[in-house]
Amino acid sequence: MAKKIIKDFLEDVLDDSIKQVSGSDAAFLYAESPSSPMHIATLTIVEDSLNFDDFRAIVASKLHLIPKFRKRLLNVPMNLDYPYWVDDPNFDLDLHINRVKLPNPSNWKTLREMTSSIFSSPLDLRRPLWSMTFIEGLDEVSQVPKGSVAVVCKVHHVMIDGSSGVGIMGILFDKDLNDKNKEIPKPKPFDPDELPDELSLLLKSSQTFFKDPLRIPKLVGETAFSFIKGNIQTQFSLKKSIKNTFSTPNTIFNNSVSPKRTWGTAILSFDRINTLRKIMNVSINDIILTICAGGIRKYLAEKEKLPVQPLVANVPISIRVKGEKQEMNNQISNMLVRIATHINDPIERLEYIQEQTNRGKTRHKAVGAKALAKMADAVPFGLANLAAGLYTKYNIKEFHRPPFNVTITNVPGPQMPLYLRGHKILSIFGLTPVLDGFGLIIAAFSYNGLVSITTTSDAKTMPDADKFSRYIRESANELEEIILAKGKQKETTNPQKIRSTAFFTNLKKFINSDEKIKKNHSGVYDFELTLGENKVNYQLDISEKTVAVRKKKATKPLVKIEIDDENLLNLHKKQLLLDEVMIQGRIKLIGTKRNSDKFFKLLSQVLENN
Numbered sequence: 001m002a003k004k005i006i007k008d009f010l011e012d013v014l015d016d017s018i019k020q021v022s023g024s025d026a027a028f029l030y031a032e033s034p035s036s037p038m039h040i041a042t043l044t045i046v047e048d049s050l051n052f053d054d055f056r057a058i059v060a061s062k063l064h065l066i067p068k069f070r071k072r073l074l075n076v077p078m079n080l081d082y083p084y085w086v087d088d089p090n091f092d093l094d095l096h097i098n099r100v101k102l103p104n105p106s107n108w109k110t111l112r113e114m115t116s117s118i119f120s121s122p123l124d125l126r127r128p129l130w131s132m133t134f135i136e137g138l139d140e141v142s143q144v145p146k147g148s149v150a151v152v153c154k155v156h157h158v159m160i161d162g163s164s165g166v167g168i169m170g171i172l173f174d175k176d177l178n179d180k181n182k183e184i185p186k187p188k189p190f191d192p193d194e195l196p197d198e199l200s201l202l203l204k205s206s207q208t209f210f211k212d213p214l215r216i217p218k219l220v221g222e223t224a225f226s227f228i229k230g231n232i233q234t235q236f237s238l239k240k241s242i243k244n245t246f247s248t249p250n251t252i253f254n255n256s257v258s259p260k261r262t263w264g265t266a267i268l269s270f271d272r273i274n275t276l277r278k279i280m281n282v283s284i285n286d287i288i289l290t291i292c293a294g295g296i297r298k299y300l301a302e303k304e305k306l307p308v309q310p311l312v313a314n315v316p317i318s319i320r321v322k323g324e325k326q327e328m329n330n331q332i333s334n335m336l337v338r339i340a341t342h343i344n345d346p347i348e349r350l351e352y353i354q355e356q357t358n359r360g361k362t363r364h365k366a367v368g369a370k371a372l373a374k375m376a377d378a379v380p381f382g383l384a385n386l387a388a389g390l391y392t393k394y395n396i397k398e399f400h401r402p403p404f405n406v407t408i409t410n411v412p413g414p415q416m417p418l419y420l421r422g423h424k425i426l427s428i429f430g431l432t433p434v435l436d437g438f439g440l441i442i443a444a445f446s447y448n449g450l451v452s453i454t455t456t457s458d459a460k461t462m463p464d465a466d467k468f469s470r471y472i473r474e475s476a477n478e479l480e481e482i483i484l485a486k487g488k489q490k491e492t493t494n495p496q497k498i499r500s501t502a503f504f505t506n507l508k509k510f511i512n513s514d515e516k517i518k519k520n521h522s523g524v525y526d527f528e529l530t531l532g533e534n535k536v537n538y539q540l541d542i543s544e545k546t547v548a549v550r551k552k553k554a555t556k557p558l559v560k561i562e563i564d565d566e567n568l569l570n571l572h573k574k575q576l577l578l579d580e581v582m583i584q585g586r587i588k589l590i591g592t593k594r595n596s597d598k599f600f601k602l603l604s605q606v607l608e609n610n
Contacts, residue, residue, distance in 0.1 A: 018196060021073070021082045021158060028157035028433075029073075029083070035259045035458075036435035037122035039129070041154045042169075043115050045138070045426040049147040052099055052134055054421050058172070059132065060093055060187040065171050068159050069096075070190060072128050087192035088128055098133045102150075107140040111150060112263065112466075118152045119431050120261045129156035144426060157433060173418035173425060180422020247401075249307035251300065253440040254402040258460040264469035265429050265454040268476055270415075270446055276480060279487040280347075281550050282354045285410050287479075288444050289313065289357070290350040292408050292453065293339040294475025299468050300341070310338040314404040315357075336404055346479045347486065355524065355555055358541055406440045407432075413447040429454045434461070498529065498536060500568040504549045507540070510606045511547045518544050521602055523595075526557035529565040536565075559591035559599045571607055578604055 021029070028038045063069050072088040102110055114135065123129050135150040160168070174180075273287050280287075293311070300306040315335045340352040411430065418425040429452050430443040439461035444453045453472050455465050462468060504527075511517050525540040537553035554560075567586050570576040581587045582600070589596040 018193075019085045021085065023082065025158050026082045031433075031435050032122070032125075033435070034122075035257055036433060037120075038158070038433045038435070039119075039123050039154045039156045040160070040433065041115075041119050041152055041431040043111075043429045043431065044151045044153070045141075045144060045428075046149050046151065046420055047145055047424040047426050049136075050149050050420055050423045052136070054184065055134055055151075056093070056097055057184045058421065059097065061185045062171055063093070063190070064188040066168060069128055069130055070192070073125060073158075074195065084196075086195055089192045089195060091128060091190065091192070095127065096131050098131065100133060100135055102135055102137045102139075105140055106137050108142060111135070111138065111141060115150075115152055115431070116261050116263060119154065119263070120259060123154060123156055129159055130154060148426070169413070169418065169428070173420055174422075175414075175416065175418060177417075177419055177422055177424075179419065184421075247309060248312045248404060249309040250401060251307060251311065251405050252303070252305050253405055253457075253461060254437050255439065255461065256436045257434050257439045257458040260459040261431070261434070261456060262459055262462055262465040263431055263454060263456045264465035264467075265452050266469045266472040266476070267427065268451045268453065268473075270449050270451050272480060273451060273476075276483045279483050280350060280354075281552065282350065283357070285315075286350060286354045286357055288410050288451070288453070289315070289337065289339055289353050289408060290346065291472060291476045291479060292406075292442050292444075293341050293349060293353065294346060294479065295468060295472035296339070296406065297341045297344075298471040298475065306341065308342060310343075311341045311405040312403075313337050313339045314407040316407070316409045339406075339408075346475075346482050350479070351552065352555060358524065358543070402437055404438075406442065407438065408442045408444075410444040411446075413445050415446070415448060417448050427452060432456045434458055498531070498565055500529065500565050500572060503568055503572040504538065504540075506572065506610055507606050508547050508549060510609060511542060511602075515544070517602070518542060518547065521598065523558040524554045524556070525599065526554035526560045527568075528553075528560060528562045529568065530563070531565050557591070558595045559589055561599075562588040562590065572610060574607070574610065578607055 032038045068085065070088055070091045071085045073083045074086045075083045100114075102114060104110075118133050123131060131154045133152040135152065138144050138148040138150060139146045141148070155168070268291075273284060276287050277284055292313075296311060297306060313336070315337050317335050335357075337353065337356045340349040340356075343349040343352060409432070413428065425447075427450065428445060428447050430445045431454060432441045432443050434441055434456055440455070440457050442453060442455050444451055446452075453469075455462070455468055455472070457465055457468075511521070521542050522544060523542060525542070527538040527540065529536045529538065536551070539548075539550045539552050539554040539557075541548045541550065541554075563581075564586065567576060567581060571578060571581060578587075578600075589600060591599070
């Protein structure tokens with residue numbers, strides 16, 4: 001009988017319906033401080049006069065689709081482990097939705113100041129970690145119909161990342177204008193589970209330890225092995241001159257932050273950004289990083305605070321697997337990128353950044369994002385919490401250089417209009433948390449043909465956030481003007497046609513056919529082809545994920561290959577022998593002896609198997 005009672009008690013205690021916060025999610029709890037509340041927010045502009053009662057009813061009707069909106073955190077006694085998500089038995093929707101009116105003058109400046117004030121105040125950690133503020137009376141905001149409303153939604157970062165935040169929008173907003181005629185469903189009843197007692201939480205936390213007492217050293221070991229393996233691959237695939245660590249300069253963005261938040265935004269056309277991407281054969285993210293770097297360069301130069309070294313950006317990367325179930329949590333890793341703020345020319349800055357992001361992705365893939373995420377779960381809760389507190393309390397950032405200067409995140413949103421009760425969502429802006437040592441974060445969010453680049457800082461670090469947003473717009477216009485001019489020049493010049501393109505097609509096919517070849521030759525190579533009096537460069541970029549050939553010059557290739565276009569074509573057709581061309585000096589391989597010899601062997605294999 002006693003055994004049955006104990007068994008039933010343990011089964012009840014170890015109920016899987018009570019979910020523990022993961023190590024990576026808990027990191028956002030560690031960083032919380034009086035000057036740095038760790039929530040993210042969106043400011044959504046809704047066209048025309050949406051009725052508040054309708055808005056409240058819509059939120060109430062969809063709460064069952066967002067379970068964490070009715071859960072709160074419950075700490076383990078003495079903070080011996082990560083806290084747990086539990087149903088809040090005292091949940092009251094009216095404690096999470098506020099209704100205010102925009103004071104006069106009801107313009108963009110007043111709306112920005114009100115949003116800053118709302119965003120600066122922390123969420124109550126004793127309740128579900130979200131709030132919505134319904135702002136009425138946007139009567140004088142430019143390009144917004146009179147009487148429109150705004151909604152500021154705050155959610156703690158322990159609950160979501162940018163991708164799952166987009167998922168919440170998909171739940172709350174409608175995709176069809178005709179949904180305004182549908183009756184708003186009644187809220188589904190909420191029957192919360194009872195709060196577990198302290199003994200239950202302690203037993204539940206100990207369950208993981210007793211199941212796998214070597215969990216922490218095992219996870220650390222796995223992650224360390226992945227890291228070492230990735231480091232070795234990186235060192236063998238890149239030039240020795242490329243360091244794995246960044247020498248990050250100190251900037252005005254890397255000091256203590258004040259509690260008051262400042263923010264500004266620049267709205268750009270997605271189609272115009274995409275046009276620049278196509279002309280330069282780069283990614284959307286590369287264009288956005290270049291625009292932001294240009295704005296940062298202008299801002300720091302004006303204040304005579306521009307470092308000689310390039311700033312380093314922390315670029316979050318989603319590690320969600322395609323087709324994976326969309327869960328409301330954080331699934332992000334990070335990539336560090338030098339953003340070329342030391343380069344004045346926008347085209348050169350873009351090319352530098354593209355090469356940095358390509359290498360960063362190769363390094364990141366070699367280490368393994370999932371392995372890095374596991375490390376967070378291996379760190380004991382109390383130790384990590386203590387470290388975070390000491391970092392802020394004793395101003396430890398003053399004793400070392402920052403690991404990065406700025407965070408720049410790009411979150412793709414829906415490219416079709418969304419609605420709330422038939423009212424069109426005009427625009428969405430993302431506000432993000434800053435903390436001591438990291439006082440600037442830039443969030444790009446694309447929605448319905450527009451890209452909003454929103455800067456969040458604090459009153460001490462960047463009191464003039466609106467000026468910085470103007471520099472972002474100027475940087476975008478400057479980059480567009482130069483790239484479009486370059487595109488027109490390409491069209492009018494009508495250069496001699498490259499005849500050796502078949503060689504590059506065969507080269508890609510051969511490398512892609514064998515994963516071992518990809519690993520052994522991972523890196524960037526530069527083919528400089530001579531066509532009469534002209535020279536054309538093709539960049540060969542080999543990574544474990546893909547093999548790409550781009551019509552552009554590589555700035556720091558492992559090997560540079562100089563050859564006449566006609567000779568390369570004849571090698572491909574087997575009308576010339578590679579050894580013969582090499583002896584005659586009609587092909588030159590410029591690089592270290594080891595890298596040149598390796599690439600010569602690769603060329604031999606490609607031509608033999610043609």
